[in-house]
Amino acid sequence: MTDRPFSTASYRDAARALAATGQRIYANGWSPATSSNYSVRLNATHAAITRSGKDKGLLRETDIMAVDLQGQPATDGKPSAETLLHTQVYQRFPEIGAVLHTHSHASTVLTMHWPANMLTLEGYELLKALEGIHTHESRLQIPVFDNTQDIAALASEVDTAMAEGAISHAYLIRGHGLYTWASDLPSCYRQLEALEVLLAVELDRRRLSGV
Ligand SMILES: CSCCC(=O)C(=O)COP(=O)(O)O
Numbered sequence: 001m002t003d004r005p006f007s008t009a010s011y012r013d014a015a016r017a018l019a020a021t022g023q024r025i026y027a028n029g030w031s032p033a034t035s036s037n038y039s040v041r042l043n044a045t046h047a048a049i050t051r052s053g054k055d056k057g058l059l060r061e062t063d064i065m066a067v068d069l070q071g072q073p074a075t076d077g078k079p080s081a082e083t084l085l086h087t088q089v090y091q092r093f094p095e096i097g098a099v100l101h102t103h104s105h106a107s108t109v110l111t112m113h114w115p116a117n118m119l120t121l122e123g124y125e126l127l128k129a130l131e132g133i134h135t136h137e138s139r140l141q142i143p144v145f146d147n148t149q150d151i152a153a154l155a156s157e158v159d160t161a162m163a164e165g166a167i168s169h170a171y172l173i174r175g176h177g178l179y180t181w182a183s184d185l186p187s188c189y190r191q192l193e194a195l196e197v198l199l200a201v202e203l204d205r206r207r208l209s210g211v
Protein backbone atom coordinates (compact mmCIF):
# COMPACT_ATOMS: atom_id res chain seq x y z
CA MET A 1 0.00 0.00 0.00
CA THR A 2 1.13 3.60 -0.61
CA ASP A 3 -0.21 7.02 0.26
CA ARG A 4 1.61 8.54 -2.70
CA PRO A 5 -0.54 10.36 -5.29
CA PHE A 6 0.80 8.09 -8.05
CA SER A 7 1.19 4.34 -8.38
CA THR A 8 4.35 2.67 -7.12
CA ALA A 9 4.52 0.63 -10.32
CA SER A 10 4.40 3.70 -12.58
CA TYR A 11 7.08 5.43 -10.48
CA ARG A 12 9.37 2.36 -10.52
CA ASP A 13 8.89 1.86 -14.28
CA ALA A 14 9.57 5.55 -14.95
CA ALA A 15 12.74 5.51 -12.81
CA ARG A 16 14.06 2.42 -14.61
CA ALA A 17 13.31 3.83 -18.05
CA LEU A 18 14.80 7.25 -17.26
CA ALA A 19 18.01 5.73 -15.89
CA ALA A 20 18.46 3.57 -19.00
CA THR A 21 17.61 6.42 -21.37
CA GLY A 22 19.90 8.83 -19.53
CA GLN A 23 22.85 6.47 -19.85
CA ARG A 24 22.12 6.17 -23.55
CA ILE A 25 21.98 9.95 -23.99
CA TYR A 26 25.24 10.38 -22.04
CA ALA A 27 26.94 7.77 -24.23
CA ASN A 28 26.12 9.96 -27.24
CA GLY A 29 27.99 12.86 -25.64
CA TRP A 30 24.94 15.08 -25.18
CA SER A 31 24.96 15.25 -21.36
CA PRO A 32 28.52 15.96 -20.20
CA ALA A 33 29.65 16.84 -16.68
CA THR A 34 26.32 16.20 -14.85
CA SER A 35 24.46 18.48 -17.27
CA SER A 36 20.95 17.71 -18.57
CA ASN A 37 17.75 16.51 -16.96
CA TYR A 38 15.09 14.03 -17.98
CA SER A 39 11.50 13.40 -16.91
CA VAL A 40 8.45 11.21 -17.47
CA ARG A 41 4.85 12.02 -16.59
CA LEU A 42 3.41 9.76 -13.86
CA ASN A 43 -0.19 10.99 -14.06
CA ALA A 44 -2.21 14.20 -14.38
CA THR A 45 -0.54 15.80 -11.36
CA HIS A 46 2.96 14.30 -11.00
CA ALA A 47 6.15 13.53 -12.91
CA ALA A 48 9.33 11.54 -12.27
CA ILE A 49 12.51 13.59 -12.85
CA THR A 50 16.26 13.36 -12.37
CA ARG A 51 17.66 14.63 -9.08
CA SER A 52 19.94 17.66 -9.38
CA GLY A 53 23.63 17.23 -10.09
CA LYS A 54 23.68 13.54 -11.01
CA ASP A 55 26.26 12.06 -13.37
CA LYS A 56 24.11 11.02 -16.33
CA GLY A 57 26.60 8.39 -17.44
CA LEU A 58 26.07 6.59 -14.13
CA LEU A 59 22.36 7.32 -13.83
CA ARG A 60 20.48 4.85 -11.60
CA GLU A 61 16.86 4.39 -10.54
CA THR A 62 17.68 5.98 -7.18
CA ASP A 63 18.71 9.18 -9.01
CA ILE A 64 15.07 9.72 -9.97
CA MET A 65 12.45 11.37 -7.74
CA ALA A 66 8.85 12.57 -8.04
CA VAL A 67 7.56 16.14 -8.21
CA ASP A 68 4.14 17.67 -8.58
CA LEU A 69 3.41 19.79 -11.63
CA GLN A 70 4.18 22.95 -9.66
CA GLY A 71 7.72 21.57 -9.31
CA GLN A 72 7.49 20.68 -5.62
CA PRO A 73 9.15 17.45 -4.40
CA ALA A 74 6.76 14.54 -3.81
CA THR A 75 9.50 12.13 -2.69
CA ASP A 76 12.81 12.70 -0.87
CA GLY A 77 15.61 14.58 -2.61
CA LYS A 78 16.47 17.73 -4.52
CA PRO A 79 14.92 17.79 -8.00
CA SER A 80 16.65 19.17 -11.06
CA ALA A 81 17.28 22.91 -10.89
CA GLU A 82 15.37 23.07 -14.20
CA THR A 83 12.28 21.17 -12.97
CA LEU A 84 9.95 24.06 -13.89
CA LEU A 85 10.97 23.74 -17.55
CA HIS A 86 9.63 20.17 -17.44
CA THR A 87 6.47 20.72 -15.39
CA GLN A 88 5.54 23.72 -17.55
CA VAL A 89 5.36 21.39 -20.58
CA TYR A 90 3.25 18.81 -18.69
CA GLN A 91 0.88 21.52 -17.48
CA ARG A 92 0.39 23.01 -20.92
CA PHE A 93 0.14 19.75 -22.91
CA PRO A 94 -1.82 16.95 -21.15
CA GLU A 95 -0.89 14.52 -23.96
CA ILE A 96 2.85 14.90 -23.35
CA GLY A 97 4.48 12.01 -21.46
CA ALA A 98 8.22 12.79 -21.48
CA VAL A 99 10.63 15.74 -21.60
CA LEU A 100 14.37 15.49 -22.34
CA HIS A 101 16.99 18.22 -21.98
CA THR A 102 20.57 17.96 -23.29
CA HIS A 103 23.76 20.06 -23.50
CA SER A 104 25.32 19.04 -26.80
CA HIS A 105 28.30 20.57 -28.58
CA ALA A 106 26.17 21.37 -31.65
CA SER A 107 23.35 23.12 -29.77
CA THR A 108 25.88 25.20 -27.86
CA VAL A 109 27.91 26.33 -30.88
CA LEU A 110 24.87 26.98 -33.08
CA THR A 111 23.25 29.23 -30.49
CA MET A 112 26.44 31.04 -29.45
CA HIS A 113 27.92 31.68 -32.89
CA TRP A 114 24.68 32.60 -34.68
CA PRO A 115 22.70 35.27 -32.77
CA ALA A 116 19.29 34.55 -34.35
CA ASN A 117 16.32 33.82 -32.10
CA MET A 118 15.13 31.04 -34.42
CA LEU A 119 16.98 28.08 -35.90
CA THR A 120 15.43 26.47 -38.98
CA LEU A 121 15.94 22.84 -40.02
CA GLU A 122 14.61 22.24 -43.51
CA GLY A 123 14.69 19.53 -46.17
CA TYR A 124 16.15 16.75 -44.02
CA GLU A 125 14.71 13.22 -44.29
CA LEU A 126 15.45 12.68 -40.60
CA LEU A 127 12.82 15.31 -39.72
CA LYS A 128 10.33 12.44 -40.19
CA ALA A 129 11.56 10.99 -36.88
CA LEU A 130 9.69 13.84 -35.17
CA GLU A 131 6.10 13.33 -34.04
CA GLY A 132 3.64 14.56 -36.67
CA ILE A 133 6.20 15.15 -39.47
CA HIS A 134 5.70 12.94 -42.54
CA THR A 135 7.83 14.44 -45.31
CA HIS A 136 11.33 15.80 -45.78
CA GLU A 137 9.64 18.80 -47.38
CA SER A 138 9.09 20.20 -43.88
CA ARG A 139 10.48 23.21 -42.10
CA LEU A 140 11.10 22.90 -38.38
CA GLN A 141 11.54 26.20 -36.61
CA ILE A 142 13.23 25.95 -33.23
CA PRO A 143 13.03 29.11 -31.07
CA VAL A 144 16.17 30.18 -29.20
CA PHE A 145 15.74 31.74 -25.75
CA ASP A 146 18.51 33.62 -23.99
CA ASN A 147 20.02 31.75 -21.08
CA THR A 148 19.29 32.83 -17.53
CA GLN A 149 19.70 31.48 -14.00
CA ASP A 150 16.07 32.52 -13.33
CA ILE A 151 14.40 29.25 -14.38
CA ALA A 152 10.94 30.39 -13.22
CA ALA A 153 11.17 33.42 -15.49
CA LEU A 154 12.39 31.29 -18.39
CA ALA A 155 9.58 28.76 -17.85
CA SER A 156 7.09 31.61 -17.96
CA GLU A 157 8.66 33.00 -21.16
CA VAL A 158 8.54 29.55 -22.79
CA ASP A 159 4.95 29.05 -21.67
CA THR A 160 3.89 32.35 -23.25
CA ALA A 161 5.53 31.33 -26.54
CA MET A 162 3.80 27.94 -26.40
CA ALA A 163 0.44 29.60 -25.73
CA GLU A 164 0.99 31.68 -28.87
CA GLY A 165 1.69 28.47 -30.86
CA ALA A 166 5.29 29.57 -31.50
CA ILE A 167 6.93 26.29 -30.42
CA SER A 168 6.21 22.88 -31.95
CA HIS A 169 8.68 20.13 -30.96
CA ALA A 170 11.62 21.76 -29.24
CA TYR A 171 13.40 24.91 -28.19
CA LEU A 172 17.00 25.91 -27.58
CA ILE A 173 18.54 27.95 -24.78
CA ARG A 174 21.51 30.02 -25.94
CA GLY A 175 24.86 28.59 -24.90
CA HIS A 176 23.02 26.00 -22.84
CA GLY A 177 21.11 23.30 -24.69
CA LEU A 178 17.97 21.74 -26.12
CA TYR A 179 14.55 20.88 -24.69
CA THR A 180 12.20 18.49 -26.48
CA TRP A 181 9.06 16.55 -25.49
CA ALA A 182 6.79 13.84 -26.89
CA SER A 183 3.94 11.51 -26.04
CA ASP A 184 6.14 8.92 -24.32
CA LEU A 185 9.79 8.33 -23.47
CA PRO A 186 10.76 6.13 -26.46
CA SER A 187 9.23 8.68 -28.86
CA CYS A 188 10.94 11.51 -27.02
CA TYR A 189 14.31 9.73 -27.19
CA ARG A 190 13.88 9.10 -30.94
CA GLN A 191 12.99 12.76 -31.44
CA LEU A 192 15.95 13.92 -29.35
CA GLU A 193 18.33 11.68 -31.29
CA ALA A 194 17.03 13.02 -34.60
CA LEU A 195 17.29 16.62 -33.41
CA GLU A 196 20.82 16.24 -32.04
CA VAL A 197 22.02 14.58 -35.25
CA LEU A 198 20.32 17.28 -37.33
CA LEU A 199 21.87 20.04 -35.21
CA ALA A 200 25.31 18.49 -35.71
CA VAL A 201 24.66 18.21 -39.45
CA GLU A 202 23.41 21.79 -39.58
CA LEU A 203 26.55 22.98 -37.79
CA ASP A 204 28.73 21.14 -40.33
CA ARG A 205 26.66 22.49 -43.22
CA ARG A 206 27.06 26.07 -42.00
CA ARG A 207 30.81 25.61 -41.46
CA LEU A 208 31.27 24.13 -44.94
CA SER A 209 29.19 26.79 -46.68
CA GLY A 210 30.72 29.59 -44.60
CA VAL A 211 27.38 31.17 -43.64
C1 LIG B 1 26.42 21.24 -14.90
S1 LIG B 1 25.35 21.91 -16.09
C2 LIG B 1 24.46 23.25 -15.24
C3 LIG B 1 23.04 22.92 -14.83
C4 LIG B 1 22.22 22.51 -16.02
O1 LIG B 1 22.09 23.27 -16.98
C5 LIG B 1 21.63 21.21 -16.11
O2 LIG B 1 21.04 20.86 -17.11
C6 LIG B 1 21.69 20.24 -14.97
O3 LIG B 1 21.00 20.72 -13.85
P1 LIG B 1 20.39 19.67 -12.79
O4 LIG B 1 20.02 20.51 -11.61
O5 LIG B 1 19.23 19.02 -13.46
O6 LIG B 1 21.47 18.68 -12.49
Ligand SMILES: [Zn+2]
Residues within 6 Å of the ligand: 035, 036, 037, 082, 101, 102, 103, 176, 177
Ligand atom coordinates in the same frame (compact mmCIF):
# COMPACT_ATOMS: atom_id res chain seq x y z
ZN1 LIG C 1 20.65 22.51 -18.52
